[in-house]
Amino acid sequence: MSKVKVFRLAYVDFYSKNTDSMVEYYKNTMGYRISEEVDGVTYLSNALDHHNIVITPSDTKGIRRYGYQLDGNLSLEEVQEQLHVQGINSTIKVDIKPGISRLIELQDPAGNTLELFTEMEQTTVGFGTSGIVPHKLGHVAFYAKNYQNTIEFYRDALGFNFTDKIGEAFANFLSCNTDHHTLNIVASDETRLHHIAFQLKDASHQCASSDLLAKQGYPIIWGPSRHTAGHNIATYHHDPDQNVVELYTDMDILIPELGIFEPRPWHEELPLKPKVWESLSAWGTEFEVDLAKV
Numbered sequence: 282m283s284k285v286k287v288f289r290l291a292y293v294d295f296y297s298k299n300t301d302s303m304v305e306y307y308k309n310t311m312g313y314r315i316s317e318e319v320d321g322v323t324y325l326s327n328a329l330d331h332h333n334i335v336i337t338p339s340d341t342k343g344i345r346r347y348g349y350q351l352d353g354n355l356s357l358e359e360v361q362e363q364l365h366v367q368g369i370n371s372t373i374k375v376d377i378k379p380g381i382s383r384l385i386e387l388q389d390p391a392g393n394t395l396e397l398f399t400e401m402e403q404t405t406v407g408f409g410t411s412g413i414v415p416h417k418l419g420h421v422a423f424y425a426k427n428y429q430n431t432i433e434f435y436r437d438a439l440g441f442n443f444t445d446k447i448g449e450a451f452a453n454f455l456s457c458n459t460d461h462h463t464l465n466i467v468a469s470d471e472t473r474l475h476h477i478a479f480q481l482k483d484a485s486h487q488c489a490s491s492d493l494l495a496k497q498g499y500p501i502i503w504g505p506s507r508h509t510a511g512h513n514i515a516t517y518h519h520d521p522d523q524n525v526v527e528l529y530t531d532m533d534i535l536i537p538e539l540g541i542f543e544p545r546p547w548h549e550e551l552p553l554k555p556k557v558w559e560s561l562s563a564w565g566t567e568f569e570v571d572l573a574k575v
């Protein structure tokens with residue numbers, strides 16, 4: 282029988298204390314479109330999925346749910362059974378939200394709530410016509426308590442590949458597809474979001490996005506610079522709830538069959554394999570904001 286395999290991060294559901302500002306930010310700045318509003322919860326789409334961002338009103342900010350899509354080779358019941366064998370409790374939920382009729386709800390060892398699903402409704406809203414309009418939601422980075430168990434959970438229970446580290450504990454990168462990372466797990470004694478990241482088209486899109494952010498009052502707090510781990514050219518800014526948002530392009534592509542990254546002229550060694558990096562910036566640039574402490 283196939284093993285449980287997640288292949289993409291599909292959505293992030295935010296608790297927000299500034300719901301209107303967050304929805305405006307995703308509409309007017311990020312270029313997302315509203316696909317549905319139910320009971321005060323706003324579902325926003327980047328193009329095709331029913332939702333890629335969910336804004337849920339709350340008296341605090343934070344992450345309510347992360348949504349991951351399964352490869353569909355197993356039924357939800359079979360996925361649940363395999364998780365159960367590994368000592369992981371989960372619940373199958375039916376018709377609890379729009380866009381996804383059946384999903385598995387569970388918690389990772391850090392305490393994040395995850396939703397795993399095989400099918401999501403497709404919308405007709407399409408890509409936005411103004412704003413940044415990223416290609417996709419690419420990855421999340423989160424501070425994690427029980428970070429070693431959390432890394433093992435994503436690798437052993439959900440089928441992620443370990444790619445790189447920065448330092449022995451600071452940043453741990455895992456991929457569930459050919460992107461260098463879908464997850465960046467940062468060792469901590471608390472669990473909370475470090476940043477959420479969206480993929481852009483290319484470097485010109487990176488420049489245009491910084492111009493647009495500046496015009497709309499969202500200053501860049503770090504970057505642009507090329508990272509070491511992943512080699513993505515990245516900028517970071519704050520959304521209206523002060524969550525850190527990364528916009529990136531040019532991320533390394535993993536070849537899981539070979540355990541290497543597709544060669545690029547800027548790679549420090551060939552073939553480039555998963556390794557431990559010591560610094561954040563491949564260009565050696567330093568910024569006032571310490572990304573390790575945002």
Ligand SMILES: [Fe+2]
Pocket residue numbers: 420422465476478527
């Ligand atoms: Fe990132």
